[in-house]
Amino acid sequence: MNVALFLKTLRDHRVFIIGGCFLVVLFVVVFLFAIDSLPMEQTEVWMNVPWIKSLISSLMGSEMTGAFETSGMATFVFTHPVVLAVVIALVFSIGSASLVGEIDRGTIDLLASLPISRSSIYVSVSTALIACGPMLCVSLWGGVLIGRWLTGQSDIRMDDLALVAAQFFFVYVFLCGMALGVSAMCSRRQVALAICFGVVLYAFTVNVLSAFWPALEIVSYSSFFRYYGPLKIVEAHAVQWGSVLVLTVAGAVLWTAGLLVFRSRDFPST
Amino acid sequence: MNVVEIHNLAKSYQDVVALRDVSLTVPTGSRFGFLGPNGAGKSTTLRILIGLLRASGGSARVFGLDAWGESTAIRKRLAYLSGDARLYGGMTGHGLLRFVDRARGGGGWAEALRLCERFELAAERKIRSYSKGMRQKLAIIQALMHKPELLILDEPTSGLDPLMQQALYDELRDATAEGRTVLFSSHTLSEVEQLCDQVAIVRSGRIVEAGTTESLRKRALRRVVLKHCNQLPESFSTPEGLTVHGTKNGTVTGTWSGPVDPLIAWLSTLQLDDVSISQPSLEDLFATYYREQGD
Numbered sequence: 001m002n003v004a005l006f007l008k009t010l011r012d013h014r015v016f017i018i019g020g021c022f023l024v025v026l027f028v029v030v031f032l033f034a035i036d037s038l039p040m041e042q043t044e045v046w047m048n049v050p051w052i053k054s055l056i057s058s059l060m061g062s063e064m065t066g067a068f069e070t071s072g073m074a075t076f077v078f079t080h081p082v083v084l085a086v087v088i089a090l091v092f093s094i095g096s097a098s099l100v101g102e103i104d105r106g107t108i109d110l111l112a113s114l115p116i117s118r119s120s121i122y123v124s125v126s127t128a129l130i131a132c133g134p135m136l137c138v139s140l141w142g143g144v145l146i147g148r149w150l151t152g153q154s155d156i157r158m159d160d161l162a163l164v165a166a167q168f169f170f171v172y173v174f175l176c177g178m179a180l181g182v183s184a185m186c187s188r189r190q191v192a193l194a195i196c197f198g199v200v201l202y203a204f205t206v207n208v209l210s211a212f213w214p215a216l217e218i219v220s221y222s223s224f225f226r227y228y229g230p231l232k233i234v235e236a237h238a239v240q241w242g243s244v245l246v247l248t249v250a251g252a253v254l255w256t257a258g259l260l261v262f263r264s265r266d267f268p269s270t
Numbered sequence: 271m272n273v274v275e276i277h278n279l280a281k282s283y284q285d286v287v288a289l290r291d292v293s294l295t296v297p298t299g300s301r302f303g304f305l306g307p308n309g310a311g312k313s314t315t316l317r318i319l320i321g322l323l324r325a326s327g328g329s330a331r332v333f334g335l336d337a338w339g340e341s342t343a344i345r346k347r348l349a350y351l352s353g354d355a356r357l358y359g360g361m362t363g364h365g366l367l368r369f370v371d372r373a374r375g376g377g378g379w380a381e382a383l384r385l386c387e388r389f390e391l392a393a394e395r396k397i398r399s400y401s402k403g404m405r406q407k408l409a410i411i412q413a414l415m416h417k418p419e420l421l422i423l424d425e426p427t428s429g430l431d432p433l434m435q436q437a438l439y440d441e442l443r444d445a446t447a448e449g450r451t452v453l454f455s456s457h458t459l460s461e462v463e464q465l466c467d468q469v470a471i472v473r474s475g476r477i478v479e480a481g482t483t484e485s486l487r488k489r490a491l492r493r494v495v496l497k498h499c500n501q502l503p504e505s506f507s508t509p510e511g512l513t514v515h516g517t518k519n520g521t522v523t524g525t526w527s528g529p530v531d532p533l534i535a536w537l538s539t540l541q542l543d544d545v546s547i548s549q550p551s552l553e554d555l556f557a558t559y560y561r562e563q564g565d
Contacts, residue, residue, distance in 0.1 A: 004372035012360065106356030110412070113320055113350035114373045117342040267322040268283070269313055269353065 002116045002124045009128035013094045017132050020090040021139040024083055028143025029150065031077045036151040051212070058211035060231035074144055074156045078164045078230045087136055088175060088200055091129065095179025096192045098125040099262065104189040108267050118263045126180055126255065133172040141165040163239050164230040170247040171228050177251025181258030184265075224250070271298045273333060273420050273451045274319060280327035281314050281475075288314045289475040292328070296453050296468070301446050303466030303483070304455040311475040312455040313353050316424050319453075320350045332420065346374075349416060353424035353455070355409030363393030363400070363408050370412045378415040385411040388437055402429040414441060421445060421452045427461055439465050491550045492526040494533070498543030509536045525550055 010017070046052055059079040077083060099122070102108040111121060141161055148156045179196055186192040203223035210220035220226050227243035274296035281289040289311045296302045306312050317323040318330050321341025330337035332344045357366055367382045386393045389407040397405065406429040413421060421442070427435045442452045442465060456462050462469055463483060470480035479486060494512065498520045508514060509532055514524040526533050530547065537545055 002373060004369055008369055012358075106352070106354060107358060109322065109350070109352035110355075110357065110370075110409075112322055113345060113352070114370065115342055115346040115375075116373055120342075264324070266324060267317070269317065 001127055002120050005111075005116060005121060005124040006128050009094070009098055009125050010131070013097070013128075013132075016090060016093060017135065020086050021135055023086050024136060024139040025143040025146065027080075027082050027086075028077050028140060029147040031080065032074060032144065032147030032151050032153065032156075035073045036153060054211040055208060058208045059225070060229065072231065072234060074148075074153075074161065075164060075230045075234050077144065078140060078161070078168055079228065083140065087172065088197075090132065090136070091172065091175045092179050092193055092196045094129050094132065095125075095176060096183045096189050096196070098129070099180065099183035099258075100186045100189045100192045101183075103187050103267060106269070109269070112267055119259065122180070122184065122259050122262050126176065129176050129180065130173065133169050133176070136172065137165040137169045140168065157234075160234045160237055163237070164233050167228065167230070167233055167239050167244060170244045170251075171224065174224050174227075174247040174251035177253070177255035177258075181254035181256075184258035184262035187268075272296060273298050274302075274453060275331045275334075276315070276319075276328070277330075278328035279315065279318065279325055279330055281311075281318060281323060282326050287475055289318075289325075292472070292475070292477050294470045294477055294480050296451060298451055299446055299449050300468045301442060301452045301466045302454065303462035303469040304453065304472065305457065305459060305462055305469055306455075306472035307457050310472045312457075312472055313424050314475075315472070316350070316422050316453070316455060319422060320345060320348065347418060348420040348422060349413040349418040351409050351413040351421075351423045351426050353428070355405055357397050357405055357408060359398035360396065362396055363391060363404075366397060366408065367393065367412055367415065371415065374416050378417075381417065382411055382415040385414055385441075388441070389434060403431065403434070406430055407434065410438060414445075417445070417448075417450070419450055421450065421454075423452065424455045425457070426454065427456070427458070435461070492530065492533075493546075493548045493550045494522075494524050494526050495544075495546040495548075496522040496537075496540070496542055497545070509533065512536075 047056065056076070060076065102111055112118070116124075141158070144156060144161055145158060148154065148158070178199060179192075182195050183192045186195070203225050206216065206220050207223040207225040210216040210223075224247060227240075227246045229240065229243070232240055272295040274294070276295070277293050279289055279292040280287075292311070292315060304312050304315070314323065318325050319332055319337050321338055321344065324338050333347055335344050337344065358369075361369070363386070367386075368379070371378045371382065385391075389411060391404060391407045391411065393408070393411075397408065400408065406426075410423075410426060413423065426438060430438065439461075442454070446452055454462070454466060466483055468481070469483045469486060471478045508524075511528040511532065512524050512526050514522060516523050526547070533547070
């Protein structure tokens with residue numbers, strides 16, 4: 001790994017990284033205030049609407065049954081579309097800007113003329129991107145901690161949410177593997193972004209639709225959302241290691257494919 | 271001893287052949303000019319040498335190492351300036367030079383500062399605010415700052431004003447005086463003529479001529495200008511070896527190839543106001559090669 005390139009990648013995206021973390025914390029705190037201000041009975045009514053129930057279940061990985069305790073509701077923030085959108089945008093933005101973005105802009109000529117091997121370029125950029133993961137996970141968990149303190153919802157179990165944050169990191173790892181793999185294979189940044197967002201859209205759609213049509217259950221295993229399910233973690237008080245394994249292996253396969261292509265591809269002049 | 275050795279190099283992109291059967295050697299300590307029009311294959315050859323492209327056939331070796339398989343080891347000892355220098359717009363000039371210095375393991379900062387002064391570059395500004403000329407200066411500085419053994423420069427004077435071009439020529443002359451090698455691509459023949467001691471001419475992916483700049487000039491090519499040739503008919507017969515480039519207001523210009531005796535014998539049969547036989551410029555050389563081999 002080349003330290004100069006690792007630091008450059010972080011420095012290039014520092015505003016986006018810090019801004020993303022800040023947005024996540026802010027949203028989580030606001031979300032907890034919203035939960036706190038809603039009457040529990042109102043929440044129960046919403047959760048008993050069949051399509052809302054199915055939608056939430058598909059995102060949470062398990063049905064929200066019985067009393068809607070605050071900890072369960074707080075878990076929802078870990079799968080809220082706004083949080084997912086911020087994280088996905090951050091991963092794809094850095095992942096594509098650092099590899100295919102260099103090719104697209106033509107700056108790869110400078111980078112690849114330095115005495116840094118292609119593998120080292122790929123690993124340095126990957127390490128920088130992965131290093132943002134813990135920051136985002138801590139921001140998510142920290143946002144809940146701040147919101148819990150501000151709203152006085154002391155029954156939110158932070159230890160369970162730490163496990164959710166840990167599993168969220170492996171979703172992040174999968175997204176990084178995909179973003180870097182696709183980025184290494186493309187020559188145009190827009191194409192790489194379109195592919196990555198296409199995969200996310202597919203995963204989200206399949207995951208949601210499978211909650212409405214059980215016939216799609218089999219297909220939903222191809223969605224990375226299937227291997228997240230924060231509510232399952234809270235219920236079991238444990239990380240879902242099988243899902244962690246699937247996410248890590250899938251991310252690693254895509255990452256390795258990207259590395260192999262990046263090592264052997266041409267960098268034609270733009 | 272040759273720094274660069276290329277044998278039967280070929281490169282194609284699907285159906286498009288960019289290079290075919292290119293062979294050339296660049297001696298250590300030389301200033302080697304790689305001449306050709308846009309699209310001739312100059313940049314492709316240079317990009318293969320630094321490992322940006324993989325050759326489709328043949329071999330390219332730099333410092334005796336394989337240009338593709340051992341490119342990282344090669345790049346420790348060379349610097350490359352791309353034909354269209356794209357830099358990180360969000361960085362300052364100093365920021366970019368610091369990054370390059372760190373990525374190369376350090377040791378080039380003092381030289382970078384000297385070069386900033388030499389090329390009159392305001393390196394504290396963001397690169398995105400730079401003009402094309404300033405970006406080119408910065409790209410040149412990042413290539414020169416570590417005093418590499420081999421400098422591969424793809425059209426380095428593009429965007430530079432004449433003063434800065436001269437500063438670059440001086441830096442490159444100093445580099446070769448220290449035993450380093452410069453491989454320099456250009457389609458501006460005068461700068462190759464002014465700077466280089468070795469030259470290769472490339473056209474449509476093939477080397478059409480290679481040798482010392484002096485030897486190319488001496489290959490019995492002469493620039494010939496005949497004035498006030500009023501007695502010459504519209505289509506006059508010329509001896510074999512004279513290529514007429516133009517006839518205007520009684521002045522005939524052309525190039526002569528081969529021993530000069532037949533030319534002088536032919537000229538003595540004409541009544542001329544003036545005649546001039548001189549060393550050809552590379553422009554003439556270039557035009558002659560293209561006329562002979564292309565059409």
